[in-house]
Amino acid sequence: MMGTSGAGRYAPSPSGDLHIGNLRTALLAWCFARATGRRFLMRIEDLDRARDAGAATRQLEDLSRIGIDWDGEAVLQSTLGADHDAAIERLRAAGLVYECTCTRADILAAPTAPHAPPGAYPGTCRNRSDADRARERERIAPRRPALRLRVPGETGAPEFSDRMMGRVAGDIDDFVLRRGDGTVAYNLAVVVDDASMGVDQIVRGDDLASSTPRQIVLQRLLELPSPPAVEYAHAPLVLGPTGARLAKRDGAVTLSDLRADGITAADVRSALAQSLHLAAPGERVTADALVERFDPDAVPRTPWTWPGPEKLVTS
Structure with missing residues (x-):
């Protein structure tokens, strides 16, 4: 693994618990960073009034449960x-x-x-x-x-x-x-914060790809790093059973919901790994193994449809 002085990051908004789609994007961002020897940073984007005061803590706990770690303390965007x-x-x-x-x-x-x-x-x-x-x-x-x-x-x-x-x-x-x-x-905010934190690899959902040209304009006007010095990877979203973007209306889609159905964080990690072509169907896989196996070219370029809790482990 080649080391680099840069960093990747995940930057959730603390408006509620993370669902499967959020966790999949976070896991992908973590794999991208760790597989290239980058630091992985966490930023809580709390500029808008949070609807749930305890959401940030629960989000970080859920990320840890599926094996994601990060360097240093999580940064609150409101302090910047x-x-x-x-x-x-x-x-x-x-x-x-x-x-x-x-x-x-x-x-x-x-x-x-x-x-x-x-x-x-x-x-x-x-x-x-x-x-x-x-x-x-x-x-x-x-x-x-x-x-x-x-x-x-x-x-x-x-x-x-x-x-x-x-x-x-x-x-x-x-x-x-x-x-x-x-x-x-x-x-x-995202342009300024990523530059100040040394982030040079940004992995997020493809619903944000259309915002990136605006951010590149800001990077250039503020004389901050921009492509090709900054790498972007916008991943397809997770879809719900109706084919629309996965949302909490689709039932048990958070770790706490799934835990109530007897599904563990390890089960979720393995299912997400399978969806990213990092594990065989039904295979149990550790977080470290995901980094060892990670190949950006093998990651699916099409959306993954959430199979539901009853098929999660074997999908």
Whole structure:
């Protein structure tokens, strides 16, 4: 195994217990990092108000139960606000930040460019004068404006090479950096936090692949590491029995639910290993064995359908 000074990471949001799909992505991220000699870091993305105060603790316990370990203490994203503020101020100093008073309904109702994707920001607030911005702030009070990135025209939509998906491109609009309620937006926070933590390998669900070009734009504007110095791998999601993305409405999908049905964390680890082509059907496998066997090229590029607890061990 070749060592590296970089790191991989897993970054759950503490809104509830992790389900099988979350655990599978975490296990995959851990295998990617450990198989390449990287550190593996844990970050709790708690900027939004958590709906469950004890969720972060339970999430970390569940990750440990299936054999995932990490280096150092888990980092709370809410403690990194000074870094987020500094990044926004740097962009503001470069003339790349402006106030936006548009609501989601305003954006959906506004005319957009012919080839823009649905919901793309049409630039309504981009070129307002200082006087117009002052009137807008007064109009929406006590609500506050959001802050958007003025994406430079020459930036374009960067393509990147993804370890799982191949070449990926995405549309770039003037996206939000800080919401009107004062919360830093995901794209800004994740870019700043990954760079400050030394993360150079990002493994996550493919539902986030479309956000990556925006994050690459931020990396470049803030002079932070970006592809190819940062490796991305977006994995297919786990589907429920109806073919939709797996959710808690699909029944017993968390470790605590499954434990009530007599299914152990080791059972879950083995089933996830089988779904990633790291174990034969019914084979019991340790976490260390997963790292030894791990081959990124052998990981399935199609979604895995959750078989349900009754078939979990033998699927």
